[in-house]
Amino acid sequence: MSATVLIADDEPNIVISLEFMMKREGHRVLVARDGAEALEAIRRERPALVLLDATMPVHSGFEVCEAVRADPAIRDIRILMLTAKGRETDMARGLGAGADAYVTKPFSTRELLEKVREMLA
Amino acid sequence: MRGDRRLLLALLAPGVLLAAWEAVALLLLFTGAAPESRTGLGAALSTQAPVLAVWWLAAAAAAAFGLYRLHAVFVAGADRLADATRVLAGDPQAPAIPPQGNATLRALAEAINTLADRHRTLRSDMDERIADASEAVAYQRDQLAALMAELEQGVIVCNLDGRILLYNQQSSRLFASCGGTVGLGRSIDALLDPALIAHAREMLEQRGAGGAPAHFVTGLPDGHLLRVGMAGVRPAGEGATAALTGFVLLVDDITEEQRAHASRDARLLTLTEASRASLAAMQAALDLMDYPDLAEDERARFQAIVRDEVSAMGRRLEALAADTSEDLKGRWPLQDMLGADLLAAAARRIAATSGDAAETDAEPGLWLRVDSFAVISALAFLAGRHGAAAGRPALRLRRAEGRAHLDLLWRGESAEPAPGWQTEPMQVGDERLPLTVRDVAERHGGEVWFGRQREGSDRFVRFLLPLASGAPQAPLAPSDSRPVYYDFDLFRASAEGSTLDERPLTGISYTVFDTETTGLDPAGGDEIIQIGATRIVNGRLLDGECFDQLVNPGRHIPEASIPIHGIRPEMVRSKPPIAEVLPLFHAFAADTVLVGHNVAFDMRFLQIKEAVSGVRFEQPVLDTLLLASIVHPHETEHGLEATAARLGINLAARHTAVGDALTTAAIFLKLLPLLAQKGITTLGEARAASAGSFYARLRY
Numbered sequence: 001m002s003a004t005v006l007i008a009d010d011e012p013n014i015v016i017s018l019e020f021m022m023k024r025e026g027h028r029v030l031v032a033r034d035g036a037e038a039l040e041a042i043r044r045e046r047p048a049l050v051l052l053d054a055t056m057p058v059h060s061g062f063e064v065c066e067a068v069r070a071d072p073a074i075r076d077i078r079i080l081m082l083t084a085k086g087r088e089t090d091m092a093r094g095l096g097a098g099a100d101a102y103v104t105k106p107f108s109t110r111e112l113l114e115k116v117r118e119m120l121a
Numbered sequence: 122m123r124g125d126r127r128l129l130l131a132l133l134a135p136g137v138l139l140a141a142w143e144a145v146a147l148l149l150l151f152t153g154a155a156p157e158s159r160t161g162l163g164a165a166l167s168t169q170a171p172v173l174a175v176w177w178l179a180a181a182a183a184a185a186f187g188l189y190r191l192h193a194v195f196v197a198g199a200d201r202l203a204d205a206t207r208v209l210a211g212d213p214q215a216p217a218i219p220p221q222g223n224a225t226l227r228a229l230a231e232a233i234n235t236l237a238d239r240h241r242t243l244r245s246d247m248d249e250r251i252a253d254a255s256e257a258v259a260y261q262r263d264q265l266a267a268l269m270a271e272l273e274q275g276v277i278v279c280n281l282d283g284r285i286l287l288y289n290q291q292s293s294r295l296f297a298s299c300g301g302t303v304g305l306g307r308s309i310d311a312l313l314d315p316a317l318i319a320h321a322r323e324m325l326e327q328r329g330a331g332g333a334p335a336h337f338v339t340g341l342p343d344g345h346l347l348r349v350g351m352a353g354v355r356p357a358g359e360g361a362t363a364a365l366t367g368f369v370l371l372v373d374d375i376t377e378e379q380r381a382h383a384s385r386d387a388r389l390l391t392l393t394e395a396s397r398a399s400l401a402a403m404q405a406a407l408d409l410m411d412y413p414d415l416a417e418d419e420r421a422r423f424q425a426i427v428r429d430e431v432s433a434m435g436r437r438l439e440a441l442a443a444d445t446s447e448d449l450k451g452r453w454p455l456q457d458m459l460g461a462d463l464l465a466a467a468a469r470r471i472a473a474t475s476g477d478a479a480e481t482d483a484e485p486g487l488w489l490r491v492d493s494f495a496v497i498s499a500l501a502f503l504a505g506r507h508g509a510a511a512g513r514p515a516l517r518l519r520r521a522e523g524r525a526h527l528d529l530l531w532r533g534e535s536a537e538p539a540p541g542w543q544t545e546p547m548q549v550g551d552e553r554l555p556l557t558v559r560d561v562a563e564r565h566g567g568e569v570w571f572g573r574q575r576e577g578s579d580r581f582v583r584f585l586l587p588l589a590s591g592a593p594q595a596p597l598a599p600s601d602s603r604p605v606y607y608d609f610d611l612f613r614a615s616a617e618g619s620t621l622d623e624r625p626l627t628g629i630s631y632t633v634f635d636t637e638t639t640g641l642d643p644a645g646g647d648e649i650i651q652i653g654a655t656r657i658v659n660g661r662l663l664d665g666e667c668f669d670q671l672v673n674p675g676r677h678i679p680e681a682s683i684p685i686h687g688i689r690p691e692m693v694r695s696k697p698p699i700a701e702v703l704p705l706f707h708a709f710a711a712d713t714v715l716v717g718h719n720v721a722f723d724m725r726f727l728q729i730k731e732a733v734s735g736v737r738f739e740q741p742v743l744d745t746l747l748l749a750s751i752v753h754p755h756e757t758e759h760g761l762e763a764t765a766a767r768l769g770i771n772l773a774a775r776h777t778a779v780g781d782a783l784t785t786a787a788i789f790l791k792l793l794p795l796l797a798q799k800g801i802t803t804l805g806e807a808r809a810a811s812a813g814s815f816y817a818r819l820r821y
Contacts, residue, residue, distance in 0.1 A: 011398055013426045017405035020419070055394065084397035105401030109408035 003048035003120050004028045008038035008064065009082070010056045014105075018051060021109060025116070035059025039067055042074055049119055054083035054094065062097045069098035078119050082107070132188055136181030143177055198222035200755045206233050207752070208768070211794040213241040215769045275372035278354070281365060283309040283318065295374055298343055302709060304666050306630040306658035309370070311711065313339060313349070325353040326365060338375070348373045392441055399430040406430075455565065457589040460487035460518045460525065463496065467516055470501045474550040477504065483518040488589035489525055492564055496584070498554055499561045500529055502547040503582055507531070507538040517581075524567070525588055528581040537571050538582070621714070621741060622805030626793055629804060631657040631743075632710040633789060634668070635781035636723045637686040639678050643726045648674035649699055650688050652706055653778025655786050656713065660793070662786050668709045669779045671696040686776055703727070703734035713740065714804065718761045718785045720744045741804060745788045747811040752795040764788055 005027045007018045015031055022029045030045060032038035036058040042050060050068075054061035061081055069075050081099040083090065094102045101115055147166065154162050166173075198221060205218045217234045220227040266289075269276050275292030279285055285307050293303040301312045309318060321335035328335075334352040341347065354367040406423040409415070415423075464481040471479045504514045517528045543559045562569040567585040574581070621629070634654035640647035654668040671688065673696045683689060717723050720742055727738050749764045750756075756767070765772055765784055768791040772784055796802070801810050 011402065013402040013430060014398070014405060016422060016426060017402065017409055020409060021405075082401075084394040084401065086393070086397060105397045106404040107401060109405055 002026050002028060004030065004045060005116075006030045006032060006038065006041050006045070006047040006050045008032040008035070008041075008050060008056065008061070009053035010034055011053070014053075014082075017109075021113060022051075022116075025113065033057075035061070035064045038064050042068060042077060043071075046074065047077065049078045049080065049116065051116075052079055052081050052099070054081055054085055054090070062093060065094070065097040065099055080115065080119065128189075128192060131192065132185040135184030135188065136177075139177055139180050139184065143173065194222050194226065197755070198226050202226060202230060202233070204753050204755055205230075207795065207798060209233065209237045209240075211798060212769065212791055213237060213244045215767075275370075275374075277303065277309065277370040277372065278367060279309050279370070280367045283315075285309060286367065292370075292372055295345075295347065295372055296341070298341070298345060300705070300708070301341075304656065305663060306656075306712075308712060311708075313370075317349075318351075321349075321351045322353075322365070322368065325351065325368065334371075344376070345374060346376045346379050348375045388441060388444060392437060395437055396434060399434050403427050403430045455490045455492055455587070458489055458491055458493050460484065460489050460527075463489060463491065463493055463527075464516045464518055466493065467497045467500045470497050470549070471504045471514065474501050475505045477513050479504065479513070480515040481517075482515065484520055487518060487520055487525060489527075490565075490587045490589045492561075495556060495561045495564060496527070496586070498547055498549050498556070499558050499584075500527075501549045502554075503529055503538070503542065503558065505549065506542060507582075520588070521585075523588065525586045527584040527586055530579050530581040532579055537580075542571075542582075543569065622808070623803055625802055626796070626804055626807055627660045630659075630713045631716045631786075631789070632668075632713040633657060633716040633782050633786040634706075634710070634723065635717060635778045635785060636726060637688060637776070637778050638726060639674055639676065639682060641722075643729050646676065647726075648672075648676055649702075649726050649730075650674050650678060650693055651686065651778040652702060653780070653782045654706065654709060655779065655782050657716075657786055657790065660790065662783075662790060664783060667779055667782075668706060670702050670705070672702050673698050699730050700733045700735075703730055704736050707734075707736040707738065710738070710740070715740055715742045716745060716785065716789050717742070718745045718764075718781070718788070720746075741808060743789075743804075743807060744811060745785050745792065747814045748792045748796060748807065749788070750814050751799065751801070751810050752792055761785065761788075768792075 005022045007015055007022070007029060008031075009015050009018070010033055019029050019031065030041050030047060032041050034057040038050070038052065038056070039059065041047070042064075052061045052064060056064075059067070061083065065079055065081065068077055068079065079099045080101045080103060081094045082103050082105060083094065084105045085091075086104050091102050091104075100119060103112060103115065151159060151162065201221070202218065208215045209218065217237065218230045220230045269287075269289040272289060272291065275295045276287070276289045277285055277292050278287040285303060285305055288303050288305075296303050296312050303312065317337055317339055321337055324335040325332065332353075334350045336348065336350050338346060338348050350371040350373075352369045352371075353365045354369060355363040356366055403426070406426040410420055410423050461481070461483040464483045468479040468481050471477060500516070512531055515530045515532065517526075517530055519526045519528075544557050547554045547556055547558065558569055562584060565584075565586050567587065569582065569584050571580070571582050573579070632654050633656070634652065636649045636653075637651040638647050638649050649672050651671050652668065653670075656663045656666050671693050673693045675698055678688065678690050678693070715724075715738065721744065724738070724742060731737050745764070746759050749759050753759075753767065756763075761781060761784060762772065765788055768788060770784065770787045770791065772780075796807060796810075799810075801807050
C-alpha cells in the first residue's frame with residue numbers, strides 16, 4: 001500500500017534515515033527543512049502522514065500542527081510528532097496542539113515503523 | 122520703615138514747639154502794648170520777620186540735631202545692643218559685642234560681654250562633660266558603622282514610618298544603579314514597593330519576637346534582582362510580645378546569581394535536546410545498518426551519519442565543560458588578594474599550629490583570586506600532617522601560564538605524604554574543618570598534586586590557583602569628611618498626627634541648596650549651571666549626603682560671570698542639561714523642606730524650568746535671608762557673607778553651589794535657637810513670620 005509521507009525536520013542526518021525507511025515501506029516521500037516549507041508542502045500535496053519535528057526554524061512543529069488543525073481543508077491529515085523535547089510538559093504541549101501521536105527521540109526504528117503502519121492502516 | 126517715620130516726626134517736633142513758643146511771645150507782646158503803639162509794633166515786627174524766621178530755624182535745627190544724636194546713641198544704639206545680646210544668648214561662640222556709643226552703652230556692652238564670657242566658660246565645661254559621656258557611645262556607634270561598612274550585604278535600618286535611620290554604603294550602591302537615593306530620614310517606600318514592605322511587616326508581627334525574619338525577592342526598574350531579608354527591631358527586655366519599633370533590611374543583589382542559574386539551566390536543556398536528536402539519528406542509522414540487503418554505498422552513508430553525530434556530541438560536551446568551570450569560579454566567594462600577603466598569613470598560621478617558621482618567596486605584584494581562609498587552612502593542615510617528619514617547610518608562589526603555582530616545599534629528600542592527604546577532612550591545630558584539600562583545589566577551579574623539583578631533590582605540594590582578573594579592586598576610598606550613616610533619634614520621630622506646619626522646626630528634614638547661574642535674569646534667558654545641596658535631618662547637618670551637579674546651560678556663559686562662579690564653558694560641555702538634572706534634584710529633595718539664602722531667586726529659575734523638566738517643587742520653602750532679618754531687624758546688610766560673619770560662621774568655599782549651600786545650612790542651624798527666642802518654633806510660624814518680614818515685600 002503506497003501513500004505519500006512528508007518528513008519535516010531540519011537535521012539532515014535523521015532525514016536520511018527516515019527517508020530510507022519510508023521508501024523501503026513503499027511510500028512516496030517528500031522532505032521539508034523548516035516549518036514554512038512543511039506547511040506549504042502539506043497544503044500542496046495533502047500527504048497521508050506527516051513526520052513532524054518539534055524544533056524547526058521559522059515555524060516550530062507545534063505551530064505547524066496547530067495551523068493544520070485550524071485549516072478545514074487539511075485538518076484530517078495525520079501527524080506524528082518526533083521530538084527531542086522529552087519533558088512531560090512538552091508531550092502535553094504536542095498532544096494539545098493536535099498531534100495524533102508523539103514519539104520522543106531517540107526511538108527504535110521498529111516501533112516507529114509499527115506506529116506508521118498503524119496510522120496508515 | 123515705621124521707625125524712620127517716627128524719628129522724622131520726633132525731629133520735627135521741636136521746630137513746631139519753638140514756632141508755637143515764638144507765636145505766643147509775639148501775641149503777649151502785641152496784647153501787652155498800648156493800643157496806639159500796636160500799629161508801629163506790627164510794622165516794626167513785620168520788617169524784622171526774616172530775622173525772626175532765621176532765629177526760629179536755627180533753634181529748631183539745633184534742637185533737631187541734638188535729638189537726632191540722642192536717638193542715635195540711646196535708642197538705635199540700645200536696639201543694636203539688644204540684638205547682639207540676643208545672638209550671644211543663643212550662641213555663646215558668637216563674636217563679642219564691639220563697644221559703641223556713649224560711656225553708658227560701652228559699659229553696658231562690656232558688662233554683657235563679661236556675662237557672655239562666664240556663660241561661655243560654663244557651657245564649655247558642660248560640653249566637656251557631655252563629650253566625655255558621648256565618647257563611649259560614639260565608640261560603639263563607630264564600631265557598628267565599621268562593621269556595617271565591611272558587610273557584603275546592604276543594610277538599611279528603618280523606623281516604623283519607614284524612615285531610614287542607618288544604612289551602609291553597599292546599600293546605597295545597590296539602589297544607585299536605578300536612581301534610588303538612600304539617605305537618613307528618607308522613606309524606604311521610594312526604594313522598594315510599599316506593599317512588599319507592608320506584607321513582610323505583617324509576617325514579622327505575626328511571628329513575634331524571636332521569629333524568623335521575613336524574606337522576599339523583588340526587581341528594580343533597571344532589571345536588578347534583590348533578595349531582601351527583613352527582621353524586626355523590638356525594645357530589649359520587654360519579652361516576646363513587645364511591639365515592633367522598627368525593622369532591619371538586609372539586601373543582596375542576586376541578579377548575577379540568578380543569571381548564572383538561568384544560563385546553567387538553559388545550557389543543560391539545550392545539551393539534553395541536542396543529545397537526544399543526535400542519539401535518534403545514530404540509533405536510526407545503526408538500526409538500518411542491520412538490514413542484510415543494504416547496498417555498500419548506503420551502508421557507508423549511515424556510517425558517516427554515526428561518525429558525524431559522535432563528533433558533534435563531543436564538541437557540545439567540550440563547550441559545556443569550558444563554560445561550567447568558568448561558572449564554578451564565580452560560585453564561591455573568592456577575593457582578590459596580594460600573593461605575598463597570602464603567603465605571609467599562611468606562614469603565620471603554620472608557625473602558630475606546628476611551630477615551624479616557614480620561609481616565604483612570592484613573585485612580587487602577583488594578585489590571586491582566592492578563598493584565603495580555605496587555602497591557608499589547607500597549607501597549615503598539610504604542613505602539620507606531613508611536615509613533622511619532613512623538616513622545615515617553605516612557601517613559594519610563581520606565575521605560570523595564566524594561573525599561579527602555590528607550592529608548599531620541603532627541602533631535601535622526603536617521602537610522599539601518607540595516603541589520604543587530599544581526601545580526609547582537614548585538621549588544623551584543634552580545629553576540624555568539613556573540607557578536604559581536594560575541595561579547596563576544586564573550589565578555585567584549580568588542581569593540587571605532589572611533585573618533585575626537576576633539578577635538586579626538593580619535593581612539593583602544588584596548588585594551581587586562579588589569578589585576579591585585571592587590576593585589583595581598590596578598597597572604597599574613605600571620603601574626606603566621614604559620612605554620617607546613622608541617626609537613631611529618628612526612631613522617636615514620627616510624622617503621625619501632625620501636619621507639616623505644626624511640626625517643630627528642629628524635627629523637620631531640610632534640603633539646603635544653592636544654584637549658580639549665567640546671570641541674574643531667568644526670564645531673559647539666563648540659565649542654571651550648577652546646583653549644590655546638602656541635607657539637615659534632626660537638627661544635624663549631613664555634609665556627607667551632598668548633591669553637587671554641573672549643568673550644561675545650552676548657551677554661552679558670559680565672560681563677566683566666570684570670576685564669580687569659576688565655571689568655564691569646557692567644564693559644563695559634557696554635563697547633562699537641566700531637564701535631566703532637575704528630576705534628580707527633585708528626588709534628592711523629596712519629603713523635605715527647601716531652604717536657601719535669598720531663595721526666591723533660585724525658586725524663580727526652578728519654576729521657569731517646570732515645563733521642560735516635568736517636575737514641580739511644591740514643598741514648603743524657607744529663606745535664611747528673611748529669617749536673618751527677623752532675628753536681626755535692625756541690621757541693614759543680610760547678604761550670605763555678612764549674615765555668616767555676624768553668626769560667627771567660617772565660610773565654606775564661597776561661590777560654589779555646594780559651598781554656599783553648606784554655609785546657608787550652617788546659618789540656618791544657628792538661626793533656629795534665635796528664632797525660638799522670638800517664639801518662632803514651628804514651620805508654620807516661621808513661614809508666617811517670613812511672609813510678614815520687610816524683605817518679603819521685595820519680590821523678584
